[in-house]
Amino acid sequence: MKLKYQASEGLSERNDEFDPGSIIDTLINHRKMIVAITMAFILVGALYAFCATPIYRASISIRVEDNSPTALPDSKDLVRNASSLFQEKSSAESEMQILRSKAIAMQTVDYLKLYIDAEPKRLPVLGGLIARHTDTRMTPGIFGWGGFVWGDESISVTTFEVPRKQEGNPYTVTALTGGQYQLRGPGLEQPVTGHVGVDEQFETSHGPVNLLVSKIDGESGAEFKLTRHSRQQALEQLQKGLQIDEQGNKSNVLGVMLEGRDPVLVTNILNDIGAVYVRQNVNQKGANAEKSLNYLEQQLPGAKRQMEQAEEAYNTYRNSHGLLDADEESRLILRQATEADSRLYDLKRQRQDLTAHLTAEHPSVVAIDQQIASTNKYVESLAARVKSMPSAEQGALRLMRDMRMTSDMYAALRSNIDTLRLVKAGQSASVQLLDTADVPERPVKPAKTLVLLIAAVLGLFVAIGLAFLRDYLFKGEADPEELESRTGLTVYATIPVSAQQEQLTQKMAIRGPEKLALAFRYPMDPAVEALRTMRAALQFALNGERNNVVMLAGPLPGIGKSFLSANLGTLLASGGKRVLLVDGDLRRGHLNQYFGLQRGAGLADLITGERSLEDTVHKDVLPNLDVLQCGEYPHDPAELLLSANFRATIRAASEQYDIVLLDAPAILAVSDTVTMAPVADSIFMVARFADTRAGEISESVKRLAQTGSKVEGILLNGFKVSRGNYAQSRRYGAYAYDAYYSDSVAK
Template sequence: MNQNSKISEDTIDLKELFFSLIAQWKIIALCVILSLICAMLYLRVTSDIYSVDAMVQLEESKGAASAALLGDLSKVTGGFGQKSPVDAEIEILRSRMVLGQVIHNLNLNLIVKDNSSGIMDKFLSQGRSRLTYQHDAVTFTNKQNSLIIKQLTIPEYYSDKPLILEFKDSNHFTFTYKDQVVFNGKLNQKNTSETNKGLWAVDINAQGELLKQSYTVSKLALPTAVKNFNAIYGVSEKGKMTGVIGLSYLGQDPEQITQILNNVLTVYHQQNIERKSLESKQTLVFLEKQLPELRKQLEDSEIKFNQFREKYKTVDVNAESELLLKQNIDLEKLKIELQQKQAELSAKYTNDHPLIRQIDAQISEINKKIADLNNRLTQLPETQRLYLQLYRDVKVNTELYTSLLNSYQQLKIANAGEIGNVRIIDTAVEPVHPIKPKKLIVLILSIFMGGFIGVLIALIRNLFQTGVKDSAQIENEFDLPVYATVPRSPIQETRMSILKKKKSIPILAVKHSDDIAIESLRSIRTAIHFALSSAKNNIIMISGPAPEVGKSFVSTNLATIFAQSNKRVLLIDADMRRGYMHKYFNLEVTPGLSELLSQQVSLEHVLHKTNVENLDVISRGKSPTNPSEMLSSTFFKELLETLSPLYDHIIIDTPPVLAVTDGIIISQYAGVNLMIARYAKSQMKELELSVNRFEQAGVKVNGFILNDIQRSSAGGGYNYAYAYTAQKDN
């Protein structure tokens, strides 16, 4: 083998690869069609999925309660407004606090499935069943029939477990778990029962043909229901640092998913307001507790002060005493305000928080100043000191009570007007078009997928077809010429599988003399003419390494081509085991060569004239038990010597060389020995063994014919834009 052949074996011929795919276009087209059918079936049985969306905005708010209560005091504390992080709000929107309430409101923890509906039912049915969730019931409808579950309270043991709902008659139903009845009840009324597993409370209504069916009913535990909800529920921030959160929800029922997402917005907004008003509620609790006590202190201090004045009449108060009294009143007022702020902040923070500790430090400092003032008051004269103490108590209690009462009223108003820091921008709107399956995309992808699978199968087939694919392989390996490369005939292939079952097969060279396969065989005439010029006789033997390589096709049409060129030709079917050449000429299989070699009949009885002028045929005859012995007999040799002068060409079709020895025997009498190799089927090893057998018998193979070409070969000079059909033996 030369260097060029080695290089060609190691490289990929893209042109050959392309035309090998073109030759297998039927497989690719079939895969595309099957893929399209699967896609259409998928679209038929798959329910449309819709999506709804909504948006909420988080606003920075200091809180109406704080502003109403503190007033100027907020400046002292420095303002404690806190911005709610978006990430925290997203987690709240996914929490059991919000979703659990939505699931409870709409009974989303109930799942009902019709056990009688399968894939075929989905494919054949026009109307789909529908499961509707409402606050007071879950309704399963199918056409005009409905199953309504108004209440389903089950023991915790059966949560997340499939319960089979069946109807005994039009009035009774049962729940079954693992083939065991766990509950019996009556339709259209509430049923309660206490079992060892827990309490059952069931209220079911059903009507129509639904009573003839069974259903799988599952009540999900809260964690499972929330997990399932989050699987089709999306929450994310729109952009970065925008404070706008987008919500989305998927489902098959546009009206239902719109209702569910709007319920999520309602529950979330309510809890946000409650969370924001918690500060006001905490302060109101403190004020409601302090106001009665402070009022009682005010009344007691007024009584004592009035009694003192009646006893001592009027007492003058100097400027120093007035100053001490005013300072004491201001400190007491500031102290009570700080205590109110401390109560407010305790709703948000623990006692160790810096803000709480700062308030505690301020209260301690005020207590020290009050104690110092009280100490200075003790240094005044007895009557004046008592007067100041009583007057201070009345004044402080009056101002504190008035201030707290005013704050209480303002706080009640602020609490009633609390709106939270969440603003709903877009509510969920019922969608019109489904988001999936995207039918056009599915169909386009199915075409590409089918084409890809078809090409893959074609490449795999091409990969496993390790036979001869180039005439150069044969010439380089055996140093023998390839007389012709015969492409597939598009006419012969479409009919061969049918015609072989009939009694007659049309000859391609007669019916379609312009066929591309016949044109290729015509090119052999010149090569055979030169081969016969140096041969010992005019006998041409055509053989092959294995069955179904096209020996009979080539032999019959080659003989016809010679006859059409005014040559007297004799065609002998020497395959006495499986030959079917008689079908080409509409002859009976007997009498034939086997009867002639066994000397049962004479030559005149087996020599048949055909419809092709100048062409005679000897059929194989009845299958003998010893065909090899007959062919190796002296009578067969003498027969060929007798017939050779009577014809210009004698063409003998032989059995496969590797199967039997008949071809080797006949080759000893032939002047030209041709070997048929079939494209992509005949292996190089088979050809090598066949050539070796001829050489062992002292016979030389004159050349090859490469049959059934299925591609475009630049080296062979062919360029076929369509797939040709195969011609082969049985």
């Protein structure tokens, strides 16, 4: 029997070639699992979206002005012009760091007592969900047990100080009648009782606990969770939660956001941070102005003394030389020299500022250098004019210049002191709180639509991944050529799934015994046509030899072996052969159902000698087809099959019939088939499409070989034509059967 299975054209030359059809197969075959897993993820996402604690977001906006001082000017600038205090610009980046700094955040932590965490005790998940949808108070606990609260109960704690070792450990406050409460927690051997509105002190094993509960809204028995965190932990949590960025490119407008479970609390935190930040900015500017004012007032007596000394020196020199007041030319030279000195000082300071971030070759620095050189030449020309004057007038001019410079310096000091006093009195911040935080009405998290979308996409990817993983780990062979190469056996036929057989199976369950063999009821079914291919090959192989006992076996139950036996026997009988169909499964055989037979005496009775072959066989259940049932299930089937009576029964049947078709039990499940195999002349292995694995077939062949039996080939059953085998249906004939007979019916 060496009829090789012929694969149609178009077969992939490489087994590992990427095949889109196989991907479609996997998705279709596991569509129910994919849908179920995806829906499960969506359900979990929906539970999270609707049960998770809402997160609210509040925000403030702060404008940073360009005239905020960052450093104290040098003494010459300060004396010349107090407005230099307000000419340097603030950096938005530096202000962002100041906003997040400990100096700002810690004031808010202390003011709002963020280190105290007091909240109602709620049942996880459901407690918060119920509380968010009710405005009334309910009886605490579950049937009075547990102290869980379900409504709008609340607690307000003004003071809560615990020993350092107990920071972060939760305490429990239980509301009592009469304005009292009970406190339980670490270090308290017994619950203690306190009064609402009273600053209480309780002694513990680690030190005293100070507690001031200012208000409790809740029924008696309601419990609240109370925790005292360290100030440092509260500070770090606040700093971590602040989201600060500049709104727009170089806009100098800072946006500060904070998220939290309590919309009122996050609003209060941001508004307090904004107020503290502005107040500190004002205080810092006032401190700078105070330092500058003190410095100028210290310089004022010395400047006055220098001015008086210069006036005295000038008057003394003029009297000693008998000089009158300076003429018009001397006054002009004096004014020009003073202005030139002042301009030269300004140019040098500008150059110093430029070279702090530019090189000497930069055009701006080069231009300043040219102006300095020009001014120096002008000063030198003025000096030359002075040298051309008489010596007495030169000395008077020099003293007059000193007198004027000291007088101008003194006047500038007086003016700037008055200016700084006005600035200090009317000091304003260089930052402005543009928008305060309003209590948010809607949560920003969880975003229900986004959560459901992510859950659906994630579930789909996980489901598809599991489908491919399951196929990789557990999927049986779906390619006949691959099955042949892995097992070394010939695939004689691929039998497609029959929709008609599924209907017959349903009728069998409803109506009871009836002749429901597919080959008898629907002879033109594609599955029957595939079995005709097997019949032709089998009859050709058996022709001319006394080789008429054929066994159909399979590795595991549920692969359709009995279905193939019943219909192959029907087809062999319809071809003119006298056929005996034997149900060899003494444990769970049910071949009788395909022919409408009630369970009765069968093979087990023949082996025990209680019945004869003639009395046990059901004659002509179909033309030329006799059926031998398995009989009542014995308690020792393996021992019965080992007996000589079994072999004698099969030999006797083979002499009376053209073909004896033996339906055997699963090889890997029980040892019965291995025991029966020696009586068979030809053995065919039944495999289920995409279910039976090559390793299972190989192991079954090995077990049969231990008794000297040889497997002739494979019948691949359950080939899915309409869907789930997109990659194979046209390649191995199953699609062709369907298409051919569909066209015939249409015609």
